[in-house]
Every structure is written in structure tokens, then in C-alpha cells.
Amino acid sequence: MNLPDRKRRILKAIIENYIDTAEPVGSKLLAVSFDQPISSATIRNEMSELEDMGLLEKPHISAGRIPSYQAYRLYVNELMDSYRVASEEIELIRAQMNAKMRELDNIMLSASKVVSHMTGHTALSMSSQSVDSVKKCELITVDDGTSYAVVLVLASSVKNRMIHLSAPVEPSTAAVITTAINLAIAENRLDYLLPSMANSMGEHSPVYDLTRQTLEFISQTAEGSRRSEVYVEGVSRLLDNREYQDTNRARALLESISDHGKLRNTLQSGAANIVNIRIGPELDDPSLHDASLMFSTYSVDRHTRGIIGIIAPTRMDYAQACAKLLGFIQAVGGSPPGPPGNITANTEDTGESDD
Amino acid sequence: MNLPDRKRRILKAIIENYIDTAEPVGSKLLAVSFDQPISSATIRNEMSELEDMGLLEKPHISAGRIPSYQAYRLYVNELMDSYRVASEEIELIRAQMNAKMRELDNIMLSASKVVSHMTGHTALSMSSQSVDSVKKCELITVDDGTSYAVVLVLASSVKNRMIHLSAPVEPSTAAVITTAINLAIAENRLDYLLPSMANSMGEHSPVYDLTRQTLEFISQTAEGSRRSEVYVEGVSRLLDNREYQDTNRARALLESISDHGKLRNTLQSGAANIVNIRIGPELDDPSLHDASLMFSTYSVDRHTRGIIGIIAPTRMDYAQACAKLLGFIQAVGGSPPGPPGNITANTEDTGESDD
């Protein structure tokens, strides 16, 4: 967007003021906050024009202006200072992550806790295995054959389930089943396995039952691989924000956040390797129209990649949140702290360039 | 508690009225709601005495009375009508559970969703494996030896983790390790295994590393077996309640509910086979003093048992919630719907009998 320098400065000041105070900002107040002072009247004129451009809004006639959604978009794209994270802070994050990971043994959960705590916002976290196909299957005998643990090895994780049978199956038979299934996986003809067994032994034998349940688990896993769990941490922090003092709005937001299916889709829709920022109306859900989502993929090591993000009012401190997020990614990413600022916050531009 | 009949009736009416309206109930209003009418003055006298007994409280001098915590306790112990669940409703719950279980493949998560939906309150759910010791360990080769999936079979569940090594370990070697570990588990001498290996092969061999990480996982699992996950569903419903229109209270409550460690302890502290009701001050957490917890254990089949409960304001409809909970338990429990009412709602009495 091509905006004269003074307008940019004024708009930036308004946005940052509003982020800070959550109150409409007026011309007088703003006038004194500049280095070389401009009169409030001038600012009023500029504001009026910014309003015509769709960048500012008036809650009512005798209040100050607040930034519009477009203003936030402009802000994160062009105006925002890139905040930098002190390397001590990165060290701190690393220490916290280590502590949490000892305690919790689930990286995604730890990540959400740490990020929620350090940003003061509600954090979202999930693992970002891309389509994670089943590579191998094992059956482990429990209780001498009436129960089996099915273990599926996927490209980047392992899933298991307990299967209980009405009558025992010999471990050696289970081994045969395992071999057959693994062969079928390799040759991609799982669908033919079960019908052929049904013919040879009937549908009521425990061996058939074991195979059936195992195959069912495999297909469910394949189905569900792209629906990994979403961890939400620090929901209560949402209520700290002025905009959610109104219980109805808070309730709507909470409800949206509880819909992990939608969250997952949104989080997976981000571009890789950049900090994705979705501002209010850019999110489908209408009850998220006064909230913003900031998220990014990250990698812990070659095997584990995740998506971490925060959700907060549109009026969040984007610069700071972005910096903290990058700090987190750097801290867990194993890359050395190095000189700060070498990770840049490219933010996704969703296209619409009005004017 | 030995209370004259009329006092009981009045108290019951006050409590139920308050549960309904969330407003202090006064003498006049109450007077007209009885079958054979009593004058408001009489009710005032009775109320005054009930207040002296610690069963009623006045928010202020010119408002009606509200039940005290002791009144709620008395109510759930003695006054409450046992609501019964229609067998159609049980069928409905069963259908919902079946649908959810197909969709989610996690019983506890399904349970919390269904119960939250049917009671209209926030639901808590966890599996109630009693101490769940490691029975068996398996190592599954992935990627030709640089990664292994460790699978632990416990008494009632299976856990797994991926281990990545810097150099490959032969599958046959892994089999030897597995055997050694299983032997050590059986003989309960896991602690001696690692030091003896360190001596024979040094701490930098990949075999040592694999063993070390496997043992670490085993000890973490043993440690964490009594901390199974707590599922919380429908938090947004909390905000529907009058008492949580105040964001500060709501925030405190949300925070408490996010502390799964405490929740787990509370849920595990319940007696088996009865509906446990913990009213406000009976919960340790001060920010839960205006909330009540109702929960119970249940079993799906011989292998899976869970704890299901709800959390709501002290002013919740205990009778209805209790009935729904019992309905749920009956629906998933596999026992036939049968004549309703054969499960009784014994509620735990926490002792204190003042007066």
C-alpha cells in the first residue's frame, strides 16, 4: 500500500496506542506523542482521510478512532517493527521446554504450555506430520492370547490399540497374521485380505476376529492420520482481554476454540517456514472475527515437526507475539542462538489489495 | 439431620427455587407456591430459624434467602427427589455414544462429549485404570535399525514411543535386548540392567543408547500410569451460568479446570460404584468454592473402566444431573435398560454433622 510517510506514522501510532490501551485514540492525545509535534487539527484531517481509505473506524461520533481490519493487515505487512528476542530469553525458553518435556513426555503439550506462558495468550499446538501412512504392523500377545496389542508404525509416529477376543489365538498364529498383513501393506492390497480369510475359516473364528479388528484399526489410523490432536493451553487468559469481558463474546470464542476439527484445518492451512498471521475476518468462523491467529511450523529434530500458534484478540501485540513465537521456534529448533534477527518474520499476505 | 417436616419442605422449596432462578427467594413468593398455603409470616419465622441453623444465608438484609453450603449437602443427602431417566433417553445416550465412538476412537473423549451435551454442563472424563504396571516390552524395528518403536503392554493399556538412534542396531540385537528387559521386568530387577551393560560395552554404543532410552520410557510410564489424561469438554457452557457472568470468577474457575493434575486427584478420590458429589467448600481449591463436582466410575466392559463427571455451579440441578449421569453409566455399561431406578444414587457423606 502506497501511503505518504506522515499518514503511515499516524496510522502506526494509532494502532500501537490502541493495542496498548484498548481505547479509541483521539487526535489530541496523539498530537503530543510525536517527536516533532503536529497539531491535533492536522491529525484530525489525516485521520479523516485514513477513515475514508477504510483504515480507521469510529465506534461513535464523539470517540476516537480505532483501526479497521485492513489497518491491522497493513500493520503486520508493512508497519510493524521487527521486535527481536534477546538471546537470554531464548535460553530461558529452552530451559523451560526441557523442564516441561521431562515432566510431560509429550512435546506438543509442553510446547503449548510454554508458549502460552511466555506470550500470555492462549496457545495452540499440534504435531504436523504430513500424511503419515502405516508402514508396519505388529501384534503383541497379552494374557496368553485372549488380548492382543496392535502396534502400528507410521512414518513419524506409533499408534497402538488393545484388542480383546472371545477366545485365545496362538501367538504363532498371530505371527502369521502379522506377516500376512505386513505383506499386504507392502503390496497395497489390504482390502483383499479379509474376504479371503472369511472364506477359508468363517467369520466366527477368533483368528478372523483378530484380523478384522487389526485391519479396522489400520484403516482408522490411515483415515485419522491427518487429524492429529490439537492442544489448547491457557484458555483462561482469553478472559483477561478487555474484549472478552462480555460473556457472550467470550462464550462464542470458547466454543470456537473447542472445535478442534476446525482449528486443525486452519492450522494446517498455513504456509511452511513463515509466521502465518490470520486477522479477524480472514478466519472463516464469524465468532473469531475479533480475534487473530498467529502460527508457524517448527521442527524439533529431523523426526518431529509441529505447529505452534497463539490466538488472541485482533488488538494483540503482533510484534511482540511474533518475536516470542520466533524465539520459541529458534529455542526448540536446536539451531544455535546466534546473532538475533536472522530469522525474519515473513508474514503471509492473503491477497486482497484494495486501493 | 433431624428437621421437622415443615422446615424440610420449606428448605427444599427454597433450594429448588434458587436452583431454578438463581435469585434469592423471599417469603411471599414462597408462600403461594405451597399446596395448603402457609402465610408468609410463618415462613419468615421458619426461615429465620433455618438461618440460625446455618442452612440459609442472606445476601443482604432486604433480599430473600439463599441456601448455604450445608443446605446443599442436606439436599443431596436427604431432600432431593430421585429423578429417573426414561429408558428412551438411555437408548438415546447409547446411540450417541456409538456414533461418537465410531467418530473418535477414544472412549473417554467420547464420554465427555456426550455427557457435556446431555447435561448441558462442563464434563470431565478420564480412564480409571488402577495402578497399571508394565507387563511386557517390545521393540519394533523401523527404518532398518536407526529408529525403534518401543511398545509397553500394561495391565489395561498399551503405551508407545519412538526412539531415534545415531547409529543402527541390528533387529536381532534388539530382540536380545527385549528378552533381557522382559526377564528383568518379570524378576523385578530393572535397576541392575543398565549398569551391567555400561560395563560390558561402554556408554556410547547405540545398543546401550537404545536400552537406556527404553528403560527410561519404562520408568516414566510406571511413574505416569496413575496420571492418565483428563478430558474436559464443554467449558464454554460454564459461561452460561449466572454466577460466571463475572469474568474474574469465570477466569479463576477456568484456571482451576485447566489444572488437570488437581482434577485427576479429585476424581480419583471418589468412592467406587456411587455418584460422588463434592459441593463447593468440600473441594480444596478456593476458586471452586462456588462450584460443585459430581462424578462416578463406570465400566464399559471388563477391560475398560472410566470416571465421568460434571462440574457446575453449586446451584446446579443435582437431581437432574445425577439422573443423567446414572443414565449414561447404565447406557454404556452394557447392562440392559431394564426397569429404571435399580441404580440408586448413594451420595458420599463427608462427615461433618453439625447440630
Added chain:
DNA sequence: CTTAGCACTCGGGGTGCATGAGTGCTAAAA
């Protein structure tokens, strides 16, 4: 023991008013 009556309390809702932060517009200054 119950009830009618009375005086008293106090929270909540409504009204009226002053205040102040904000705006737009116009005309003079730069």
C-alpha cells in the same frame, strides 16, 4: 402457634446534569 399489619431496609432502575474527550468545519496564518 399462626397470622395480619406495620415500620424499616436497601438494591436496582430511571432521570437529570455536568464533564470531558472527541469531532467537523471554517477562516486565518505560514
Added chain:
DNA sequence: TTTTAGCACTCATGCACCCCGAGTGCTAAG
């Protein structure tokens, strides 16, 4: 042409005030 000062106007907010109604306790009569 751009900036600034000044002025009239607009509302949201807070405060004081008052009234109403639901509720109470107490007393005296039934």
C-alpha cells in the same frame, strides 16, 4: 496550498438523586 487555531456540536460516562418494590423483623391479635 498546507497547517493551525478556534468554535460549535456530540456523546459516553459518572454522579447525585429519587422512587419503587421485594424483603425483613417485630408486635399484637386470633
